[in-house]
Amino acid sequence: MTTNQSSTRFFKIFVPAMLVYIITTAGIAALSNNSNTSNYLLYSLTLLPTGAIFVAFWAQWRFALELDEFLRLIQIKGAFVGIAFVMIIASGWGQLERLTDVPRFEVFWMLPIFWSVQGLAITFISKREGVF
Amino acid sequence: MKNHLKALRAERGWSQATLGDQLDVSRQTINAIEGGRYDPSLPLAFKIAGLFQKRIEEIFHNDD
Numbered sequence: 001m002t003t004n005q006s007s008t009r010f011f012k013i014f015v016p017a018m019l020v021y022i023i024t025t026a027g028i029a030a031l032s033n034n035s036n037t038s039n040y041l042l043y044s045l046t047l048l049p050t051g052a053i054f055v056a057f058w059a060q061w062r063f064a065l066e067l068d069e070f071l072r073l074i075q076i077k078g079a080f081v082g083i084a085f086v087m088i089i090a091s092g093w094g095q096l097e098r099l100t101d102v103p104r105f106e107v108f109w110m111l112p113i114f115w116s117v118q119g120l121a122i123t124f125i126s127k128r129e130g131v132f
Numbered sequence: 133m134k135n136h137l138k139a140l141r142a143e144r145g146w147s148q149a150t151l152g153d154q155l156d157v158s159r160q161t162i163n164a165i166e167g168g169r170y171d172p173s174l175p176l177a178f179k180i181a182g183l184f185q186k187r188i189e190e191i192f193h194n195d196d
Contacts, residue, residue, distance in 0.1 A: 002158075003158045003160075068156070068157040068158050068161050069157070069161070069172070069176060070157070070158070070160065070161035070164050070165075070170050070172075071158055071160065073170075129160075129164055129169055129170070130160070130163055130164060130167065130169065131160045131164075132160075
């Protein structure tokens, strides 16, 4: 399978999964503002964006496996940078939350931060390695 | 590691994409190997050596 074919397969899954994630997340947030919405319904609906995230990660896993070894290494390096970034932020801010009265940071934001940092890292590494 | 991949490819008049197709890797990977920015795995090195009908050490060698 060529890199272009793998990319197409990846985006065909990743983009719809992200749309489901964004739309359902916004929908659940809107519903939660309604005091008549039961907590059980909100708990159940939370499975939708969570499932979308699972699908998005599965697509990324499959994409990385389909790439050749050099391009896969770039994906892995990018993912590592993303993971390291969110772990450092989570751990550092978590320490501050435990020890001081800093504002609470919602763990929800870790995923968007991860995707963003990973995307930037992959772009930067790809450029440095002459991929494009 | 350094290598003679670019010269071997040029001898045959192949583009990076053509060589990549024969090795089942991307053009970018060939470019990175030729530029010394990436050292291929042992299986890929064997594949390259087999394609050019040479020993691995005839294509790849240490920097020093």
